[in-house]
Every structure is written in structure tokens, then in C-alpha cells.
Amino acid sequence: MIFSRRGNRKSESMNTKRRGPRPAGTDTREAILEAARQQFAEVGYGRTTLRSVGAAADVDPRLVLHYFGSKQELFLHAVQLPVDPDVLLPRIFDGDEAGIAERVAWALLSVLESPETRQPALAIVRAAASEPEAAEAIRRVLTERLLTPLTERIGGDHPELRASLIGSQFVGLAMARYVVGVEPLASAAPEQVVRALTPAIDHYLHGDWTSSTSS
């Protein structure tokens, strides 16, 4: 896997905007990614260009092209999941089997309730909704980084479909509760939302609804 992501608990990299010439020995590729993350977040996918990222990173735009090949590839590498699956998944699955669905619900809700992770999560949802090219990159990131590891943990039959259904409920919750603000879901207590989601997620994880299909 070509991902060279660091643990992304804190967005300190986003704040490191370099002004002067880049000193010798600096990690150029990482500098490009930092500049790209900042621009995608600030001006959106559509208005970010290889040229503008190169300028912000103090490198020749041709170097951006050399490292990443296209804006979509750059976005794919720059986008950071608001949580690290390597941290999230053990928290969910290293525990009693009966509580997995509730821990999934809590984990998903925590991403959207925590001020540090809510904005990156909603930014991903918004970009996916409005920019088809960004949606494609996000689809790849979600699948490779989150859904596939989740799928491996789920096991059983049709794990990919189960993971993507959970993902769909998560995206829908983000939209309905945080973006559109549909009431009373928007102002329901987190505990209430978790209680409501848990049996649905349990069904997506463990329900016997795939057995009679031919796929």
C-alpha cells in the first residue's frame, strides 16, 4: 500500500504554511501534501490546482505532477480520514462480541461530535457530494483505508456489503444531523442517537439477510 499517512490526531500540518524558500533536505513530497491539504480544505477541490499547490509549497508545479501525476491522485493522497482506522478498529473489535454494534455506533458518532474531527469529516462528505472527481478519490480512500479493514474484521458472508451499508448510515447521519439539521435528530442527545442506531448497525453487521441471494 502506497499510503504514507501519519497519525492524524492533530492538524498541525495544516497550519504549517511555509513562506520562504524551502531549505535543502526538506521532504518535498510531504511539503506538497501539506500545501494540498490546506488548499483543498480552504478553497475546495474545484479551485485547487497543481500550480497553486506548487506555489504554496514553494516547488515547481512540474514536481507536483512528477510526484502525484494528477490532481485526483494528489487529492487521494492528501485527504486524511478524520480518524485513524488503526486506532479506531481495535477499539471497536477488541471487546465482547455482543457490544460491537454499540461500539461502532459510538465510534461513528464520536467522529461527528468531537470538534477536532467533525469538520474534516463533514468536509469529506461535502466534497463527495459536490465534486464527482473528489467523490471518486474519497470512494477509494474510504474503501482502502476504512471499509476493507472493517470488512476483514467483520468476516462472515458479504462483509463488503455490510461495511458499505454501515458507511451509508454514517454518511446519512452526518448529512441529516449535522449538515441539514433535520429535527429532532439534530438535537437528540448522543446517547439517544447511539441507542437508535445500535440495532440497525447490529443488523448490518450480523443480520441473516444475504443468505437467500445468489450473489
Place this chain on the structure above:
Amino acid sequence: MIFSRRGNRKSESMNTKRRGPRPAGTDTREAILEAARQQFAEVGYGRTTLRSVGAAADVDPRLVLHYFGSKQELFLHAVQLPVDPDVLLPRIFDGDEAGIAERVAWALLSVLESPETRQPALAIVRAAASEPEAAEAIRRVLTERLLTPLTERIGGDHPELRASLIGSQFVGLAMARYVVGVEPLASAAPEQVVRALTPAIDHYLHGDWTSSTSS
């Protein structure tokens, strides 16, 4: 009423009237709504103005203001749900009690599978994700036109929360299956998706998950 499609995106060029003055007796309000629907769909919420809608409808922009008061109010009246709740809801609820969840799942999926309704539905989801002001209008439309009638049909405890949870799964399905294209959900057969969604929707409709809360 037919409005010719024009590529102009600047309000100045939209100001140029294409036809003569509107003849007396024409339904001015409906003409404004038609022009607004077209512009919101073509250039998005952000670039549609009362002035540009007035120009396209051959009416004084002050008349648009007079009829609707603000762009958001205009959007609220112009946005059309891709399905008529007065048609949809009886189909769901006029039948055996046990099959309601499956009929809800089929109804939601049909909106997204049918070529005539998929685009308007996805346009609403996209606008809601990218334009906060549009999101507010969409929240009102969904609540007043769809969720409240649905809520009245559901009855029992916490019907509004149940309706908004179903709405959230619908929006998430639209995003994951049709906008982002997360696999294997994106290419799963409709029957498979309905089978997967039905028990979750049944839980949102009938589950006993609200009883222990104080709200």
C-alpha cells in the same frame, strides 16, 4: 410553460430580455417559479439571484421580491420533491402492517432507481451538502412535506425521530450508492438492497429503543 435554455451565467447577460412583456393574465408567480427551478438546477443555489430569475421570467426583480421575499423563500417554493408524498405515503401505509418496512425500503429505492426521479433527488442531496442556505430550505421542505406526514402515519412514541432516522438512511444510501459509488453497495441488485435495508427500517419504525429515555 417553456423556458428556453440559455448558457448565460452572469446576471448582467440574464438581464437581457428575450421576449416581449408578459401578457396580462399570465400566471406570473408560476412563471417565476419555473425560471427559478431551472436556474437553481443549472447554475446552483449560489449563483442564482432574484435579479437573474426575474430576467429569465421576464418580470421585474422587485416582483420576485414581492412574491417570495428572499432567495431562500424562493428556493423553498421552487424546490420540488422528486415524489409526491400524497401518492407515496398511501402506497406504503395502505397495506398489511407487517410489510410496511419493506414497502418503505422499496419506495425509497424506487426514487433513486427511476431515471426521472433520481436526478432531482440527487440534486437536492448535493445542494444540501454544499450550500448551507439551501440546506436550511431543504430541511424545511423535507420536514413539512415528507417527514411530518410520514410521522403522522407512523404514530406511537417519538415518531419524528423515527422519521428522521429513516430519512438519514435514505440520504446515506443516495450518497453511498449513487453519488460516491461505494462498492459493492453501488452495484448490488435493488432486491438485495431492499432486503438489507428492510430490517433496519423496521427497527427505526417499530423498535423499542426510545422507551428508556427521558426526552
